[in-house]
Amino acid sequence: xxxxxxxxxxxxxxxxxxxxxxxxxxxxxxxxxxxxxxxxxxxxxxxxxxxxxxxxxxxxxxxxxxxxxxxxxxxxxxxxxxxxxxxxxxxxxxxxxxxxxxxxxxxxxxxxxxxxxxxxxxxxxxxxxxxxxxxxxxxxxxxxxxxxxxxxxxxxxxxxxxxxxxxxxxxxxxxxxxxxxxxxxxxxxxxxxxxxxxxxxxxxxxxxxxxxxxxxxxxxxxxxxxxxxxxxxxxxxxxxxxxxxxxxxxxxxxxxxxxxxxxxxxxxxxxxxxxxxxxxxxxxxxxxxxxxxxxxxxxxxxxxxxxxxxxxxxxxxxxxxxxxxxxxxxxxxxxxxxxxxxxxxxxxxxxxxxxxxxxxxxxxxxxxxxxxxxxxxxxxxxxxxxxxxxxxxxxxxxxxxxxxxxxxxxxxxxxxxxxxxxx
Numbered sequence: 030x031x032x033x034x035x036x037x038x039x040x041x042x043x044x045x046x047x048x049x050x051x052x053x054x055x056x057x058x059x060x061x062x063x064x065x066x067x068x069x070x071x072x073x074x075x076x077x078x079x080x081x082x083x084x085x086x087x088x089x090x091x092x093x094x095x096x097x098x099x100x101x102x103x104x105x106x107x108x109x110x111x112x113x114x115x116x117x118x119x120x121x122x123x124x125x126x127x128x129x130x131x132x133x134x135x136x137x138x139x140x141x142x143x144x145x146x147x148x149x150x151x152x153x154x155x156x157x158x159x160x161x162x163x164x165x166x167x168x169x170x171x172x173x174x175x176x177x178x179x180x181x182x183x184x185x186x187x188x189x190x191x192x193x194x195x196x197x198x199x200x201x202x203x204x205x206x207x208x209x210x211x212x213x214x215x216x217x218x219x220x221x222x223x224x225x226x227x228x229x230x231x232x233x234x235x236x237x238x239x240x241x242x243x244x245x246x247x248x249x250x251x252x253x254x255x256x257x258x259x260x261x262x263x264x265x266x267x268x269x270x271x272x273x274x275x276x277x278x279x280x281x282x283x284x285x286x287x288x289x290x291x292x293x294x295x296x297x298x299x300x301x302x303x304x305x306x307x308x309x310x311x312x313x314x315x316x317x318x319x320x321x322x323x324x325x326x327x328x329x330x331x332x333x334x335x336x337x338x339x340x341x342x343x344x345x346x347x348x349x350x351x352x353x354x355x356x357x358x359x360x361x362x363x364x365x366x367x368x369x370x371x372x373x374x375x376x377x378x379x380x381x382x383x384x385x386x387x388x389x390x391x392x393x394x395x396x397x398x399x400x401x402x403x404x405x406x407x408x409x410x411x412x413x414x415x416x417x418x419x420x421x422x423x424x425x426x427x428x429x430x431x432x433x434x435x436x437x438x439x440x441x442x443x444x445x446x447x448x449x450x451x452x
Contacts, residue, residue: 032056032072033436038080038403041370042087044378044392048370053085055399058436063393080403086373087392088118088145088400088432090380091355093223093260093294093318096146097125097134099331101157103323106445110328111321112144113439115354115446116429118400119145119380119390121318123223123294124192127156128173128180131188139187143434145400147384149190149223150181152211157192164198164230169206178217189384190221190258195249197268198230201237205248212252221256221290221383224249227264227298242267246278255288258383262291262307262314265300265417270307277310285312290383293375295358296320301419304365316383317362317375319355326445356404356429357413357447364413364423369406399436404429410452422452 035053040063042048047063054062054071062070095101096108105125112120126134126148139146151157154173155166181188193211208224215222226246245268250259262270262281272278285291291314293299323330353361355376362372381391390400405428414420426449429441 032061032075033433034066034071034075034077035080035085035401035403036077038083038085040085040393041373042393043374044087044387045394047393053393053401055401055433055436058399060393060395060397060399062395082406083430084404084406084427086402086404087377088390088434089116089355089376089402090119090121090384090391091117091319091376092121092292092316092380092383093123093320094120095125095157095320095322096120096122096138097157098138100130100133101125102159103330103334104157106321106323106326106328108138108142108144108146110443110445111319112142112146113432113434114441114443115356116402116404116432116441117144117355118402118432118434119147121147121149121189121384123149123318124151125157127151127154128176129154130156131180131184135184135187143437143439145390145434147189148187149192150177150188152177152191152193152207152214161230164202167194167199167207169203169210172207172210174210174213174217177214181214181218181220188220189386190223191215191218192223194225194229195245195268196225196227196229197240197242197245197266198228198232200240200245201232204238205252208249208252215254215257221258222253223258223292224253224260225294226259226261226269228266228268243272243278246270247280250280250284250289253289256290258290258292259284260292260294261296261298262312263293263300263304264298265303266298271303275306277307277312281312290315292316292318292383293358293362294318294320295353295361297325297416299415300417301365301415301421302417308365308367313367313371314375316380317355317358317372319353319358321354321445328445354446356427360423360425360427361413363425364421399433401433402429403431412450412452
C-alpha cells in the first residue's frame with residue numbers, strides 16, 4: 030500500500046494533546062508519523078494530499094447509528110452510506126441486533142462493510158424492529174437476560190454495550206420491568222447500558238398506567254451503574270432531561286457525578302430549545318451520535334413495506350424534514366455555543382472510551398490503524414433548523430471531505446448528506 034501524506038491541515042487529536050498545523054504520514058494502512066515532517070521523514074514514493082485549511086481528525090465515531098439494513102424495517106440504513114461515505118470511520122449500531130439476530134448482523138453487515146461497525150445489542154429478543162407500530166414485541170416477556178448475556182460475551186469483539194428504552198409508552202404499559210431486565214444484562218456483562226429517554230412509542234389507548242413523565246428519569250437512574258449512557262438530552266419529547274415545567278431534571282447532575290455518561294443521540298426529535306436549556310444548566314454531553322435511520326432520512330422504502338410504514342402521517346414521531354449527519358450534528362453543537370475543542374472529543378476520544386476501545390480507535394497514535402477523518406471548516410452564515418421549526422444561525426460550517434479507513438481513502442459522497450443553506 031502506497032504511503033500517503035496528509036499535508037498542512039489542522040491536526041486535532043485530543044487523546045495525544047495535539048492541535049497544530051502539521052502532517053500525518055500513513056504507510057501500510059497505519060499511522061507512521063504525526064508532526065511537521067521534513068523531507069528526510071517522508072518516503073520518496075509518497076502520495077501528497079493537500080489538507081490546507083481543513084481539519085484532520087482521528088476517524089469519527091458515530092455512537093448512535095441504525096445500520097441493520099433490511100432486517101430492522103425502515104430503520105436500517107446502509108452502513109457505508111452513514112459511515113465512510115459520510116466521513117465517519119466507526120459506527121455503533123444501537124439496538125438493531127439481538128441475541129437471536131446478532132450472527133446475521135456480523136455476517137451481513139459487519140463483515141461486508143468498509144466502515145468499522147460495532148453493536149450495542151438490544152435487550153429485547155426482536156432487536157430493532159418496528160416497535161412504534163408493534164409495541165407488544167417489547168414487553169417484558171420478550172427480553173431474555175441469560176440469552177442476551179451469553180450472546181454479548183461470546184461476541185465481545187463487536188458487542189460493546191446494551192441498548193434499552195425508558196420511554197413514556199413503555200412505562201405506561203409495563204412500568205420499570207423491562208428496564209430492570211436491561212440493567213441486569215448490563216450488570217452481568219459489565220457493559221454500558223445505553224438508555225433512550227423521551228417518547229418513543231405512543232401510549233396505549235386503553236389499559237395503560239398513568240405515568241408522570243418527570244418520574245421516569247428518577248426511576249431509571251436508580252437502576253443504573255457508572256459508564257451507563259443517558260441518551261437524547263435534547264429531545265423535544267417528555268420523559269427525559271427536561272421536566273414538564275421547562276427546567277432540567279434535578280437528578281441529571283447527580284447522575285453525571287455518579288459516573289453516568291450523556292450522549293446527544295441527535296435524531297429527528299432533537300430540539301434547539303431543549304438543547305439551550307440543558308447546556309445553560311452547565312450540562313455538556315460526553316459523546317455525540319447522529320441517530321439517523323430510514324424514517325428521518327430520505328431513502329426509498331424497501332419493496333413490500335406496509336402502507337402505514339411507507340407513508341407515515343404528519344404526526345409520526347420519527348418524521349423528519351431537516352436533513353442531518355454526524356458532521357452536521359457537530360456543526361449544530363458549535364452553533365449552540367460549544368467550541369470546536371469541546372465537540373471533537375465527543376466523536377473521537379470520548380466515544381472510544383464509551384465502547385471500551387481507547388487502545389484501538391479515537392486517536393492518531395503512531396502505529397495505530399489509519400482511521401482518519403478530514404473535514405472542511407468554513408466561516409459564514411448558514412441557517413439550521415430542527416423539526417419543531419426552530420431556526421439558528423451557524424457561523425461555522427463543518428462538512429466531511431474524505432476519510433481513511435485502514436489507510437484506504439473514501440470520499441464523502443453519500444446522498445443523504447445535508448446541503449448547507451446560506452442564511
